[in-house]
Amino acid sequence: MRRKLLAFGAAVLAALASILVSVQPASAAVGLHVSGTKIVEANGREFIMRGVNHPHVWYTGQTSSFANIKALGANTVRVVLGSGKRWGPSNDVANVVALCKQNRLICVLEVHDTTGYGEEGAAASLDEAVNYWISQKSVLAGQENYVVINIGNEPIGNTNAAQWTDATANAIKKMRSNGFEHLLMVDAPNWGQDWQYVMRDNAQTILDADSRHNTVLSIHMYAVFNTASSIVDYLNRFQAKGWPLVIGEFGWQFQSGEVDHETILSEAQSRGLGWIAWSWSGNSDPILDMTVNFDPKQLTTFGTRIFNGANGIKATAKEASIYSGSSPSPSPSASPSPSASPSPKPGGCSATYKVVGQWSGGFQGEAAVTAGSSAIKGWTVTWTFANGQTVANAWNATISSSGSSVTARNMSYNGSLGAGASTTFGFLGSWNGSNSVPTLSCTAT
Template identity: 75%
Template sequence: MRRFPRPRRLAAVGVALVAAAASILLFVKPADAAVGLHISGTNIVEANGSNFIMRGVNHPHVWYTGQTSSFANVKALGANTVRVVLGSGKRWGPSNDVAAVITLCKQNKLICVLEVHDTTGYGEEGAAASLDEAVNYWISQKSNLVGQENYVVINIGNEPIGNTNAGQWTAATVAAIQKMRTNGFEHLLMVDGPNWGQDWQFVMRDNAQTILNADTQRNTVLSIHMYAVFNTATAITDYLNRFRTNGWPLVVGEFGWRFNTNEVDHDTILAEANARGLGYLGWSWSGNTDPILDMATNFNPSQLTTWGQRIFNGANGIKATAKEATIYSGVTPTTPPVTTPPATTPPATTPPATTPPVTTPPAGTRACTATYAILGQWPGGFQGDVRVTAGGAAITGWTVTWTFANGQAVSQAWNATVTSSGASVTARNVSYNGSLGAGASTTFGFIGSWNGTNGVPTLSCSAT
């Protein structure tokens, strides 16, 4: 899941030849536009010119608005940034407590990355909001955001395009950035890639310059989400190298950890981010439908999970590498990013991953439906994803069955107990995702093998 294009940039629309010529410079935000956090070259810097490297975590605020102690807890563990999940009201929320969230960030000396989560998987996920709808939410919150440019980054929309027609991402992102600027926002903007954030088709990578050029303030940072697509050091470094070579600003806005051999190589992400001076924000503090991604059990900082220990206390982790923003500390950091060698060509196809986060309810018969998708395939293997949705009444358990017609087989699965008998496959919920409210959904995934044909089977879903 990722993509990128070419090096330099032209100014927005040159008023004269002088302006056009002057614009063919490095990707540096004009000095007179340096309001708060902004881009200089490939770096995020503060208004005083000090480099700021994000070291933090994602917090699922919109689903757990009462967990306000989380801000102090992640700060106490060393974070300098928190990415806060908000809802526009299209699917979750609306989050009308933006001012309170910003206050919590400032009280705890954290840089606040605010994101609209409703856009997740647009084009593939029917309930998702468009980027334009996300911008309308930011406009509705403008009075809470103006004046906070030293403290707030606006992540326009989380994982704004799924795997269906990922190419639409470019035009939608350009329009969203331009609409934000037309409406007077001067904040540092962050934009996530398509393919559920993972850019495995390289749409973001190959159109990065177009996106950066669209911002009249030259103040946008690109964000890659790293999950199972990034399960090797080669996949990670090839992607990061392309950005470094072309001078495009980038952060790792979400990533998980290697809880099995096919998952994200978090050790490489942490090491490379530290070596390159790249920001990173791990997913997520607590409250996941799949608790393997929780850093703290039940939001309790004294009960860090394996993932929590690694990202906070491990090599290249938050405690060892985070520097507080100078807007809070008054101390100018002296940690310049280290340049790494240019990238080679991107790796061959690697299997994409599903989105990690939480599922919450929409709305009518005690039953369920299931949909099957192939997220990616490679010679001899593929990654499948199944979404289970409750009917018009809440359910306490589900079972999905199907029969492969072309000799495929499941080799491993997550978020479900999967058994096979010949071509017949049965998947049952696990302890944490069987109970679904009316209309609510959950997903499970698997790695399978195929040879010759990889047809999509017909699924049957039964609920209790």
């Protein structure tokens, strides 16, 4: 929001058994996924979103916001993107994801062009939003541990809100048929506020449309939710049905009759519901901003409440375990890509390199380090760039450069690897003209 407030006989049994065996792995969860009413990581640890919305598509130069949002304690950032129908197109998704990972944030990516479809003439349909996600698949595949895809922001206005059910179910099916395995998030109609209860009354249809059973519903709470009773009643109905829900946007009670943010925060905390407040800065109605001019040292009343208040981010947010070194299951992107690097040697290590994504002048690189036939206590990876590339920011390794030579050393939490075990590190870099893949050398300690 808020460029507005508003799945007989022995022969048969054997055949069924073989089908079940073959189907089950295909539906196994990858990365962040729904378990009952909760969102959990690949390792099974519960993840409760505590974050803010960042209007990136309108302020693409405000990339420091990711670090600032993290510094104030958030574990999630919901990033506004454009499909090109109304805003954008956002062709810097690889960079956005890299910024999230660099700052140890879970990245909720949303297409904003769908806002108010059916009522807003310029709005994109959910089908058009899915086409945008398909265009970005190459940079999103393998990021399931870090990225949630919010298919479209507030995808239906107040005109014929009932169309939301079919449009949303079809969007989910199209995402899955195109190979997306990410946790999907879907917003309610009525500008996200569901005051006609279309999402509330049709949620099971939406969840059943997902062959991966990996969709979370999202309610946006503004003026419709101006009393404790309206908030509690709505949340109770989802809880009673066992439906996964997050509060994808909400504002605050800046005047009588507006949203009851205190109840939202307390109820979310008691129920273990994730929430993402609107917005970091730059909102057309600045009363909803948390900072003045994107300055984290200038928190607004709302910002102070969200970050520092009871049930706020600093008091309740827990970082995703994928960043904590607590040995969660590795991301699919951590699987070593073919390269010229040698096979693991006994007592040593090997490293592989790949370009996760690149854009004009910049790219995201990732390396996988694998121990040999014996455990190692630490590792150092070196390589030489052939085309003048440079490394800027890095995560999960300490990287230093001398001219074209680059050295990466393990962090305290990912140096010890068992025989054959792997870890990954990544970085943002710059390139010009060519971005060839270097050969990596790994030394174990």
